[in-house]
Amino acid sequence: MTQSYEVFLGCAIPSRFNNYESSMRAVAKALDIGLIDFEGASCCGTVVLKSIDESSWLSMSGRNIALAEQRGHDIVTPCNGCFGSLKDTNHVLHEDALYRAKVNAALKPLGLEYTGKTKIRHFVEVLYDLRNEIEKKIVHRLDGLKVAFHPGCHLIRPSNVAGFDNPELPRKVDELIELTGAKSVHWDMKLRCCGSPLLIASESVAVKILQEKMISANGAGANCVVTNCPACHTQFDIQQLGLKDDAGNSLELPALFVTQVLGAAMGVEPEPLGFELNRVSLDPIRDILGI
C-alpha cells in the first residue's frame, strides 16, 4: 500500500455525485492508495457554517479532525469545500490559542482533543505525488480531449492555508490531465470562482458567473470542463444544463471529474467511473473517452 488515509467525503458527494466517489475509489485502487472509511464524520461546516458562526464552524470541523487524530490517521478529501474548511480550521486553531482552547472545551465532553497532528490532503495532491505511477498506467490515450480545467478556489486559495499549487498559475492538476494525452487549454476565466457558494444567497448571480465562465471555456475551444470538487460540479453539471449566452447560443460542455478522466485513460473498468450519472450529455466526447 502506497499510503493510507481516512477518506472525508462531505455531504455533497454522497448526495449528488456518487460517481466522483466511485471513480476516486477505482483510481485509488489502481494506484494502491488505501482509503479507510471515516467513521462518525459530520458535515465539514464549509463556508456556509463559517458564514453563520465561526465558533460553531471551528467546533464542527475541529471535531472531524480530532476523530481522525484519535485513530492516528491522516485525512484525504476529494472535495474543495471540505479541504478548505478542514485546512482553514487547522490554520486558525494552530495560530490562535484562544480558539483552540474554546474548541477543545467543546470537544472534551465527547472524549476528543484537537492537537494538530493530523495531515489534511486533497485527493489530487496525493495523485500528483504519484504522477510517475499514473504515467506508467496510461493504456488509453485521450488525444483530442480539450479540457477547460477548473481548479476551484479553495484548492489553491488562500495559498498560505491551502499550500498546494501556485495560486495565480496552478499547473499540477493540469499536468495530471495532460499525462493522458488530453490538452489543458488556456482560458481567461480559469481562476475565477464557479459561483457555487452563491446559490444559497442569489441563484441569479451564481448563474451569471457560470455563464461568464462558460463563454470563456467555449471561446478557448474546450470540448469539456474538468473539476475536482462537487460544489463546483453542481454549477458545471447541474446549473449548466441548458445554459445559453445572451444571444441564445448553447454554452453546454460536458463536465467530468478529474478521476473519471484519469480512470478512463488508466483503463479502469467503466462501471465505477459512473459516466451514466453525468447530467450534461457526454456525446461530443464519447468516442475520445471510449465509452
Next chain:
Amino acid sequence: MTEVWGQFKSFQGKKFKALDVEFTKEVSNLIGGKDLTACFQCAKCSAGCPVSDKVNIQIHEVMRMLLFGLKEVLETDMVWLCSTCYTCQERCPQGIDITDILFGLKNMAFKKGITPAGYLGARQSLYDTGRLYEPTDWERDDLGLDPVPELNIEDTKKMLNKTKLMKLEEDE
C-alpha cells in the same frame, strides 16, 4: 436588487453620524481582522472580485466603510454576495485577510437577522442532521458503494448547543 440584505445601495445623498471607532476595533478583532487598518484603498481587491460588476457596494468600499466605523456596512449586498473565492485576500498588497474579515461581517449580520433565507434552513439542517445534504442511496447501490458511515448526531448537537448555534440572534 430587492434582497432585504442589500438595503444599503449607494453612498449618494447619505449622511453619516459620528464615526464609530469601537466598530472598527470590533472588526479588527475578528479572525483575519488584525491588519484591517493597513488598507490604503488601491482597490486591487475589487479589480479581481467576481461580483464587483454585480453588487451595489464593492469590496474596497466595504473596507473603507470599516475604517470609518460605519455599521451600515452590514446592510450592503457585498457581505452576502461574497462568494468566498479568496482572490482579494490572495492579492491584497497589504496582506489583509479580506475574505476572512467578510466571514466575520456575515456572522455579525446574521446575529442581527440580516441574512438570505437559505442560511436559516442550512443552520437548521446542520443542527438537526449534522449534514447539509442526505446521501442518495439508489445511486450508491448502483455503483456498489457502501453506505455512508453513521454519525452520532447527539455528539454534534451537544457541541452546537455549547456554541449556541441556534441562539445567535441578538435581542432587539
